[in-house]
Amino acid sequence: MSVSFTHTKHHAKWSDKQTEALAKLAKEFTLSTAQLEHLTSAFLDQMQSGLAGDHKSSDLAMIPTFVAGRPDGHERGSYLALDLGGTNLRVCLITLKGNHELESHSRAFKVSDHLQEAHISELMDFIAISIKEFITSEHISSKIVEHPSGSDTLELGFTFSFPVTQTAIDAGMLLRWTKGFSCPGAVGNDIVQLLQEALNRNEVNVHVAALVNDTVGTLLAHSYKHPNTFIGAIFGTGTNGAYVEATRSIKTMSHPTAKEMIVNIEWGNFDKDKRVLPVTPFDNKLDRESINPGVHVFEKMISGMYLGEITRNILLHLIDHRLLFDGTSSQKLNTHWAFETKFMSQIESDTSATLIPIAQILEQELGIYLNTQVDREIVKAVCQMVGKRAARLSAMATAAVVRRGLSVEGHFAGHGYPLKLSEGDHVFGARTGVHKNETATEGVHERTDSAVDHGGNLQQINVGIDGSVFEHYPHFKERMFEGLTELLGPRAKELVALGIATDGSGVGAALAALIATKHCR
Numbered sequence: 274m275s276v277s278f279t280h281t282k283h284h285a286k287w288s289d290k291q292t293e294a295l296a297k298l299a300k301e302f303t304l305s306t307a308q309l310e311h312l313t314s315a316f317l318d319q320m321q322s323g324l325a326g327d328h329k330s331s332d333l334a335m336i337p338t339f340v341a342g343r344p345d346g347h348e349r350g351s352y353l354a355l356d357l358g359g360t361n362l363r364v365c366l367i368t369l370k371g372n373h374e375l376e377s378h379s380r381a382f383k384v385s386d387h388l389q390e391a392h393i394s395e396l397m398d399f400i401a402i403s404i405k406e407f408i409t410s411e412h413i414s415s416k417i418v419e420h421p422s423g424s425d426t427l428e429l430g431f432t433f434s435f436p437v438t439q440t441a442i443d444a445g446m447l448l449r450w451t452k453g454f455s456c457p458g459a460v461g462n463d464i465v466q467l468l469q470e471a472l473n474r475n476e477v478n479v480h481v482a483a484l485v486n487d488t489v490g491t492l493l494a495h496s497y498k499h500p501n502t503f504i505g506a507i508f509g510t511g512t513n514g515a516y517v518e519a520t521r522s523i524k525t526m527s528h529p530t531a532k533e534m535i536v537n538i539e540w541g542n543f544d545k546d547k548r549v550l551p552v553t554p555f556d557n558k559l560d561r562e563s564i565n566p567g568v569h570v571f572e573k574m575i576s577g578m579y580l581g582e583i584t585r586n587i588l589l590h591l592i593d594h595r596l597l598f599d600g601t602s603s604q605k606l607n608t609h610w611a612f613e614t615k616f617m618s619q620i621e622s623d624t625s626a627t628l629i630p631i632a633q634i635l636e637q638e639l640g641i642y643l644n645t646q647v648d649r650e651i652v653k654a655v656c657q658m659v660g661k662r663a664a665r666l667s668a669m670a671t672a673a674v675v676r677r678g679l680s681v682e683g684h685f686a687g688h689g690y691p692l693k694l695s696e697g698d699h700v701f702g703a704r705t706g707v708h709k710n711e712t713a714t715e716g717v718h719e720r721t722d723s724a725v726d727h728g729g730n731l732q733q734i735n736v737g738i739d740g741s742v743f744e745h746y747p748h749f750k751e752r753m754f755e756g757l758t759e760l761l762g763p764r765a766k767e768l769v770a771l772g773i774a775t776d777g778s779g780v781g782a783a784l785a786a787l788i789a790t791k792h793c794r
């Protein structure tokens with residue numbers, strides 16, 4: 274019997290029980306267009322309540338970032354940038370050259386498992402010392418980096434990829450840790466102040482000018498190259514999105530002066546109470562065993578930190594039912610978090626008939642020495658289900674933000690637009706004819722460019738994306754576009770451009786420092 278399952282044609286003979294079990298799993302993991310539609314409206318409702326500050330009915334923090342301008346690629350200057358969001362800390366020197374060009378130079382420092390759980394002052398001291406090392410080894414001085422006139426203090430932008438409620442571009446309180454971090458002493462405290470104190474303690478002559486989330490950094494960085502950028506998103510170890518909102522819609526801000534502001538959605542926490550998300554027992558198991566149960570449930574269905582663990586949970590379930598590896602697991606496969614998302618990427622990339630490369634991963638990485646072709650086909654089918662669901666959920670969140678921007682309350686269009694584009698609607702290429710009405714300031718411009726040109730035609734919306742899952746997971750982008758097409762209409766590809774924002778976090782931090790120093794000093 275040859276069973277056609279998800280994307281793969283199976284060459285080996287599956288038992289009826291195996292076919293049945295996989296079909297049941299596929300049912301749980303497949304998201305229909307109707308389900309995606311339903312999730313999109315729930316997401317839009319939560320965006321609206323979050324903007325109104327109604328956090329009883331919304332799990333989306335919708336954080337105003339105090340970044341009111343977006344770069345247009347003409348900005349110049351050199352800034353120090355810091356990027357902390359996972360197991361690597363990066364210190365960078367970013368030189369913005371104008372004309373959409375920049376140079377970046379960086380060094381990575383490993384954040385050990387110990388530091389991810391240590392008291393925040395220990396982590397901040399480590400960061401301060403890493404900055405000092407970078408400045409010394411690269412001979413960086415106020416001759417190179419922007420600094421307040423008459424001083425030799427260097428300006429730094431900090432991309433901190435965790436949920437922070439901001440009170441200014443250079444002040445923000447940590448709401449909660451995510452992605453495996455749990456340093457005590459940080460939640461409820463101002464991250465900029467904690468870093469500035471550590472810099473002072475360690476005699477590092479640097480001023481933290483701006484704090485941004487990685488999604489905000491990514492939006493800024495992409496905007497430097499592609500002006501019509503309205504959304505920044507991360508699909509990596511964690512997931513999240515930021516977008517340009519009309520400040521009149523941000524009810525949590527009392528006296529906004531700018532017309533638009535970037536809002537950090539913190540979409541990883543969408544529907545944390547699992548009211549609409551189609552969570553499976555495998556997701557629930559993962560959530561329960563994570564260090565932050567009950568929060569960031571959406572992130573746990575999408576991002577690189579978790580996809581491998583969901584897959585591991587499913588494989589163990591199949592083993593326990595004697596439908597895989599003849600009912601035998603290995604010590605490695607029995608170990609929490611041992612199945613990495615990168616294995617899924619490798620497994621999904623194997624298009625050979627016999628799937629021998631998958632056998633190598635099973636043997637070398639997971640200690641599963643006895644595996645048949647059927648086993649390998651099943652493992653691949655499981656990865657496909659989990660990977661495809663992640664991409665479709667990512668498309669759902671992206672489509673919701675696009676819809677919000679194009680709707681009556683939204684900012685991209687300024688007035689209502691059809692939520693699904695049909696054949697007759699015009700979409701113009703993104704990089705030409707952006708409709709701008711700029712108020713020139715010294716640095717970044719406050720802009721009111723919209724997704725609609727003078728003739729009322731929709732312009733293509735650029736989404737700047739960073740993250741290993743988007744960049745490296747096979748078919749992720751195509752699967753996202755399938756979902757986007759279902760939600761935004763057959764011309765989704767013309768309406769939305771998904772582009773990789775190279776080093777969004779580093780470049781974005783530098784741009785945020787530029788915005789802060791040019792506007793606030």
Ligand code: BGC
Binds near residue numbers: 436452513
């Ligand atoms: C954090 C976000 C961050 C995202 C991507 C999530 O866990 O809450 O602030 O943007 O990861 O790094």
